[in-house]
Amino acid sequence: MDDLVIGMAGSGGDGIVSAGESLIAAAAYEGYSAMMTKSFGSQVRGGESSCRVRLSTTHVFNPGGILDVAVALNWEDFLKFGAELPVSGATVVIYDSKTGVEPAAIPLAGVAPKEVFAVPIGDLAKQATGTDKAKNTVVLGLIAGWFGIGRQGILRGLEKRFAKKGLALVQANEKAFILGEQFAKEHPLASPRAMDRPMGVPGKKMLVDGNDMCAAAAIFGGCQFFGGYPITPSTEVMQFFTREVWKYGGSALQAEDEIAGIGAALGASFAGKKAMTATSGPGMALKTEMMGLASIAELPLVILDVQRGGPSTGLPTKPEQSDLFMAAFSAHGDVLRPILAPTSVADTFDVTVEAFNIAERYQTPVIILSDQEVAQRKETVDLIDTSRFTIEERRRPTDAELTDYARFRLTEDGVSPISHPGMKGGNYQGAGIEHNEHANPTASGKVHAAMNEKRFRKLAPLRLRRDLFHIEGNKNAKLALVAWGSVAGICREVFTRAKGEGLDVKLLVPWLLYPVADEVYRDFFASVRAGFVVELSHQGQLYRILRMFTDVPAGVVSLARSGANPFQPDEILAQLRNAAVSLQQPDVSVPSEE
Amino acid sequence: MKSSAAPALPVFQAKDFKSDLKPIWCPGCGDFGVLQAIYRALAAVGRPPHEIAFVSGIGCSSRIPGYTTAYGFNSVHGRALPIAQGIKLANPDLLVLVAGGDGDGFSIGGGHVPHTIRRNPDITYIVMDNQIYGLTKGQLSPTSPRGLKTVTSEYGSVEAPVNPLLYVLAYGANFVAQGTPADMAGLSEVIEEAIRYPGFSFVNVQSPCVTFGGEEAQVKAHRAHMKTLKSLGHDSTDRLAAMGLAQLYGQELHTGVFYRNPEPPPTLDALFRERQETLAGKALPRERILDAFIQK
Numbered sequence: 001m002d003d004l005v006i007g008m009a010g011s012g013g014d015g016i017v018s019a020g021e022s023l024i025a026a027a028a029y030e031g032y033s034a035m036m037t038k039s040f041g042s043q044v045r046g047g048e049s050s051c052r053v054r055l056s057t058t059h060v061f062n063p064g065g066i067l068d069v070a071v072a073l074n075w076e077d078f079l080k081f082g083a084e085l086p087v088s089g090a091t092v093v094i095y096d097s098k099t100g101v102e103p104a105a106i107p108l109a110g111v112a113p114k115e116v117f118a119v120p121i122g123d124l125a126k127q128a129t130g131t132d133k134a135k136n137t138v139v140l141g142l143i144a145g146w147f148g149i150g151r152q153g154i155l156r157g158l159e160k161r162f163a164k165k166g167l168a169l170v171q172a173n174e175k176a177f178i179l180g181e182q183f184a185k186e187h188p189l190a191s192p193r194a195m196d197r198p199m200g201v202p203g204k205k206m207l208v209d210g211n212d213m214c215a216a217a218a219i220f221g222g223c224q225f226f227g228g229y230p231i232t233p234s235t236e237v238m239q240f241f242t243r244e245v246w247k248y249g250g251s252a253l254q255a256e257d258e259i260a261g262i263g264a265a266l267g268a269s270f271a272g273k274k275a276m277t278a279t280s281g282p283g284m285a286l287k288t289e290m291m292g293l294a295s296i297a298e299l300p301l302v303i304l305d306v307q308r309g310g311p312s313t314g315l316p317t318k319p320e321q322s323d324l325f326m327a328a329f330s331a332h333g334d335v336l337r338p339i340l341a342p343t344s345v346a347d348t349f350d351v352t353v354e355a356f357n358i359a360e361r362y363q364t365p366v367i368i369l370s371d372q373e374v375a376q377r378k379e380t381v382d383l384i385d386t387s388r389f390t391i392e393e394r395r396r397p398t399d400a401e402l403t404d405y406a407r408f409r410l411t412e413d414g415v416s417p418i419s420h421p422g423m424k425g426g427n428y429q430g431a432g433i434e435h436n437e438h439a440n441p442t443a444s445g446k447v448h449a450a451m452n453e454k455r456f457r458k459l460a461p462l463r464l465r466r467d468l469f470h471i472e473g474n475k476n477a478k479l480a481l482v483a484w485g486s487v488a489g490i491c492r493e494v495f496t497r498a499k500g501e502g503l504d505v506k507l508l509v510p511w512l513l514y515p516v517a518d519e520v521y522r523d524f525f526a527s528v529r530a531g532f533v534v535e536l537s538h539q540g541q542l543y544r545i546l547r548m549f550t551d552v553p554a555g556v557v558s559l560a561r562s563g564a565n566p567f568q569p570d571e572i573l574a575q576l577r578n579a580a581v582s583l584q585q586p587d588v589s590v591p592s593e594e
Numbered sequence: 595m596k597s598s599a600a601p602a603l604p605v606f607q608a609k610d611f612k613s614d615l616k617p618i619w620c621p622g623c624g625d626f627g628v629l630q631a632i633y634r635a636l637a638a639v640g641r642p643p644h645e646i647a648f649v650s651g652i653g654c655s656s657r658i659p660g661y662t663t664a665y666g667f668n669s670v671h672g673r674a675l676p677i678a679q680g681i682k683l684a685n686p687d688l689l690v691l692v693a694g695g696d697g698d699g700f701s702i703g704g705g706h707v708p709h710t711i712r713r714n715p716d717i718t719y720i721v722m723d724n725q726i727y728g729l730t731k732g733q734l735s736p737t738s739p740r741g742l743k744t745v746t747s748e749y750g751s752v753e754a755p756v757n758p759l760l761y762v763l764a765y766g767a768n769f770v771a772q773g774t775p776a777d778m779a780g781l782s783e784v785i786e787e788a789i790r791y792p793g794f795s796f797v798n799v800q801s802p803c804v805t806f807g808g809e810e811a812q813v814k815a816h817r818a819h820m821k822t823l824k825s826l827g828h829d830s831t832d833r834l835a836a837m838g839l840a841q842l843y844g845q846e847l848h849t850g851v852f853y854r855n856p857e858p859p860p861t862l863d864a865l866f867r868e869r870q871e872t873l874a875g876k877a878l879p880r881e882r883i884l885d886a887f888i889q890k
Contacts, residue, residue, distance in 0.1 A: 028889040206887035216883050225684050227676075246869045247877035251683045256709035260676035263669075267680025270667055271647065271688065275680070293670050349884075383888070386881045421647040421665040421681065421688050429659060429666040432652075440615060441660065441668075 002057040005064035007085040009050035010073030015136035020051035026153025028207040028380045031200030033060045036378040048077035062489035065568035096121040128176035141180020148194035210375040215240035217352035224250035225275040227264030233372040234306035237278040258286040272420030278304035300359035307371040309563040319372035320563025322537035339514040341369045343488035345379035357392040373486035406437040414458030473506030480531030516549035530555035530579040608633035624801030627775020635786035649678040653695035655722035672703025686863035690717040701736040711765040715862040722801040732806035759840035768855035769795035776816035823850035
């Protein structure tokens, strides 16, 4: 086998997530590509918890759909995850026999899996360690035994994890692992599914989540200040900064609220340092006024919005792509803020470095629109050659420009040299009030129009940045998929499979969502007669924005649904097949009005 | 430290801090006096204008940075303190001043005051307290006295005012003073002392609104009733005594230093700098920051 999707659920204390962590760490170490997502109930402690781990010998684009392996430590908790842990007839189902459920009576509606194992998971754990705390270690043994992955890596991981707590505990857990492994060997699968060896070389992969990647990329990109406030699912970014940024001469402030967080970051930018804040939907709402200030004061600032289900508190721990309208449009006055979206943990690095570069080059706030899945999933990432990145700095005034300094000089490209406190001769008044070239307040309509025009003009080159779009497939394809954020990973898999089965399809994945690069889309859509803009939101917000700013063929429709309802590659593939068939129908033209 | 880093030369005069911009304030506004006092204090402190960041929010008084030659940031309503902290932390060598009105500081921005105090950044906060919203033409403000009739309190205010002095003392501010443009020498002096104080310092200025303020809140009345804390024999190192006197806000006009912690605690910026120095050697080179994620 070259690809395996494992889903596990249990109650909070069962250590399901830590089993997932051990498994993915072992897989990463051995050179597999892997991805792990976690999902919890809303309880702070306890309650239900689950994780999915997908492994591949080549590349993992997404957490996968239907499970190949389902592990239920108890059924009540497993069933709470519904569509997040979907089971088919081909899924190998493993559960704790202590639940008292007969293999023929497992409570999974609509399926009768062929391979179901009631395993005395708790008893084996007790036998090995004296308590049933090591249930998760027994599960790892079962997985290693049946699917042939990670034995060395897992044993190594157990040793690392329990080393601090003494040799006895390490040995007890090793025993629990071996008991699980033995059980698997004594009860072989009817159709063996051992994983093939990975393509990668051991010890050459990173294992990281999107939030940590974003924070690391920001520091790499020169970020010297972070101001923020805890909010799920972005908090890990602040945690990374408050741990690491000092080492690079920077500072991080956990502020009293979302507004103070972005305010401090904006202050740091005014003082000449690269700065960022991170939040999620509710925090974005609060930061809106300060983003407007950043726009009119022309200060570079990076704002990370890790989207979750909304509106209001919504679904704090689940992904959704429903903040795009807010990111683009929540402003009073005429405002254009660039929005970039990462699609994976790996490209979160590129997107974050790019966000800082755009912010600095154009002296503008830039929004990184991530989502809960990309931000909190763990992914193996191939080593990144950081030397291929250019890091940009804001344009400072020259000595000559400082002799008659005009902070908001109307230049040809709209970018005016920017000074900062401490720079002699660069003294100016930053302000939220409209200002003339010399930064003095004004209520002149003429000046206001000129300044608005400047603030838009300077961002015009962004619409020509074809390098911020990933287009794959035959240039003249009639079928198309457009997807952004975490959903792009699903569509990348769909695209590969669709091509494999002979569909004439192409794929567009934008990093730059806004401003809409109208020409890029126009070129892409030129050959297209049918397709889908696939999004995890009720409204299909990117589709709507594309309709506002560029021409979208009538046959390209929105394929959108609310967050926490992950798309399955199979369903999108089925839609593409249907679309292909419909294109083969003779053209039934609508009689014209004339 | 903003105070100890003052260079011996060049010597600055008040006029060096005056910009060409003409204030929008009404003739006779108390804020003119505050502005003069700030010029004098800055000249006495002696930092060049380009090493000063002067931050404000929104309101008549928040226009004040623009009337100085310092770097200014006339930001959004109530948010000057967070912005100022970001500036100070990004460049601790700057002298950071914050100014605004009572509405800016104790109504819309009131939530930032306690947190700024407990963090103790080395910045100075000057509130021009006129007990009224002037820029929007005469509505109730958080420091308006009970019973005040305004365009939004036709029948008299039924709310008790915020007491800015007690507010900041209660949250542990280490330097708290009050002044009035009725005593320019005294006002310049407390502002200068506040700027020199290492840590967060707060100056409440009773700054009359000539257009919407009551008669008892004008410079003439101030002159008649003000009492210097010195003349009362107040010991400004006594925090409880300061709180006792501060309770008389709204009844008595006390000027001078209410409280000055003789043992200034470490500032936020100094603690951050210390942390940067301690951890500086522990970084992977920036271009290798991702190495920490490799599964070896």
